[in-house]
Amino acid sequence: MNEALLRGLVPAVIGVLVRRGADFASAEDAVQDALIRAVETWADDPPRDPKAWLVTVAWHRFLDATRADAARRRREDLVDEEPEPGPAAAVDDTLRLYFLCAHPSLTPSSAVALTLRAVGGLTTRQIAQAYLVPEATMAQRISRAKRTVSSVRFDQPGDVATVLRVLYLVFNEGYSGDVDLAAEAIRLTRQLAAAIDHPEVAGLLALMLLHHARRAARTAADGSLVPLAEQDRGRWDTAAIAEGVDILQAALARDRLGEFQAQAAIAALHADAPTAGETDWVQIVEWYDELARLTDSPIVRLNRAVAVGEADGPRAGLTALAALDDSLPRHTAVAAYLHERDGDSATAARLYAEAAHKAPNLAERDYLTRQAARLNAARSA
Known part of the structure; x- marks a missing residue:
């Protein structure tokens, strides 16, 4: 079957x-x-x-x-x-169903669950396992979502941006249980791209493919995180990269730039570099400027500070970082990295240890803890 x-x-x-x-x-x-x-x-x-x-x-x-x-x-x-x-x-009716399941009246978690069940065809048990919650909890979430949209007319126009955000939430969940949500998000976005001619749909599909192409190299054999600069680029999926770049170029040619196209352009520049040292950081900063203009997102500006630190030196990166709220997720980790690049290993070690306590998951916490231990060991040697 x-x-x-x-x-x-x-x-x-x-x-x-x-x-x-x-x-x-x-x-x-x-x-x-x-x-x-x-x-x-x-x-x-x-x-x-x-x-x-x-x-x-x-x-x-x-x-x-x-x-x-x-x-x-x-x-x-x-x-x-x-x-x-x-x-x-x-x-x-695929397109209408996408819009219905990503209706603005739903919470993001409910929209994701309803999309996976009604559009993706997953069972409630599969969705619950993927999100590591009891099946009864997920069943209640889906039932509430269906009740919420029950009065919505099936032929009402939908918001493409909302649908794309829901699909991106699915993609970023990655893999858990017996459902590969990243692969499922790519499948659903392909389906959406076949149903609607929209450059941002193409941009999201390109972004997913370019990120997913690096999946095999993101973790070591022991499950620990491998940062982008240290990944074995020979393990990247070149076919997925080529497809993502082709889709992105066709979308950009339409001159209707959106945030997912800009993100995909940044991912494509990383994918295009044979080594980390050959990354075109100047052009990446330019794309982050475009992305910041489109979204006005503090997280985008945080990532831009890293790119500025690579393109213009760590002092320039720290200056860009100083303009941002230090309560932003991963702000402390970025500060640690830039201070290390600037030669201040004592401050970097302290900040890595602080960032480890704030890490959102175990793999990231372990990575940051190892960075702090590495710098402390070097200083005491």
Whole structure:
């Protein structure tokens, strides 16, 4: 059974049920039931038309649930209008479903969960495992999200920027449980790019591919973090890099610059450098200037300070850093790095140790602790 094909059909099947009269929440539940049935039966007897099969089974599940619900007797007339089995309509509701699942009324965590289930076709258990929460907790989150969007008209225009932010949140979760969320985010963004011609969708897809290309080199055999400058570039996925660069160049040629295109341009410059020492930091600073203009984000300005320190020297980087709020995430780690580059190992060691206590995850904390220990050992030798 082709699981990718099965999950890729989910948005279209939900769309068919909604256009036939089902509300979104009931349609999504019925399609999940049909997916379970497909997993159980397709291995032995795969259908000739998978989409039509899913539509037929999901529609019957919806009708069964409707008949059983006394409070929804008003839908009984749908039974008399049940379509005959046959090829499913070619209308693709994928784009509408993306917009619905990333509706502004949802919290980011709820939008992510609903997108993974309704658009990605993942089960509640898979999503819960990926986010390391109990299945019951995730089920409640998804149920609340479905109730929130239940009154939203399916044909209302959506906000592309909101959809892209949700997909980027999925991508940044990376890998946990039995679901590779980074790969899932790339699959969903490819699907979105096929449904909508938008340079920022292409920019996000390029950014994901360029970042994902470095995945194998990001950790050592013992699981410890390997910073970009120390990564074995021979382990980078050159095919993914080439695809990302091609997609990015086509998007930039349209002269409608957005934040994801700018981020992808920075990632492409890192990918283009044969060694860390050959990185074009001057051009990276220029792209960070563009990104700061587009987003006015303090995190962007923090990353820009690192780039300035590489392009113009650590003193220039520290000057840029001094203009930023020192409570920003990773501000202390950046300060430690720039002080080390400037030759002040005592201050750098102290700041690395301080940054380790603020680290958001164990791998980053271990890395920063090792940096502090390395500098302290060198000073006492």
